[in-house]
Amino acid sequence: MFDFFLQPANVLRLSSRVLLVGLAMLLTGIVGAYLLDLQLNLFALVSLHAMTIIGPTLIKIGYVMRLLSQHNLRKVRAQPAYSHKLVAN
Incomplete structure (x- = not known):
């Protein structure tokens, strides 16, 4: 289940x-109240x-989730x- 939250695209869909x-x-x-x-x-x-x-x-929780996933x-x-950095010996 925690793997679901490691993928930012999944969290973005959930936040929506x-x-x-x-x-x-x-x-x-x-309307009702x-x-x-x-x-x-x-x-x-x-x-x-x-x-x-x-x-x-x-709405606030979804918005924060959206910001984090983006x-x-x-x-x-x-x-x-x-990485193409040269390592000096």
């Missing part, structure tokens, strides 16, 4: 999914208010395939 899920949770929470509040029971209302907190948290992708591309 985390960003989308966080955005969906945030928008669903806002503030526009449909009179039609919902207490459990649903508390759950939707929690989504307005968890959604932005997932940084690691650039670092992998910048490494030369071979």
Whole structure:
């Protein structure tokens, strides 16, 4: 499982999914908690208010994962395939 996180391309795809899920949770929470509040029971209302907190948290986590994976992708591309430095004896 840890090998999955060692590949920057995998982390980039995962970060996109985390960003989308966080955005969906945030928008669903806002619409449900503030526009449909009179039609919902207490459990649903508390759950939707929690989504307005968890959604932005997932957006932040996904964004940091995206930044790290893009940084690691650039670092992998910048490494030369071979080294041609001469070693003095």
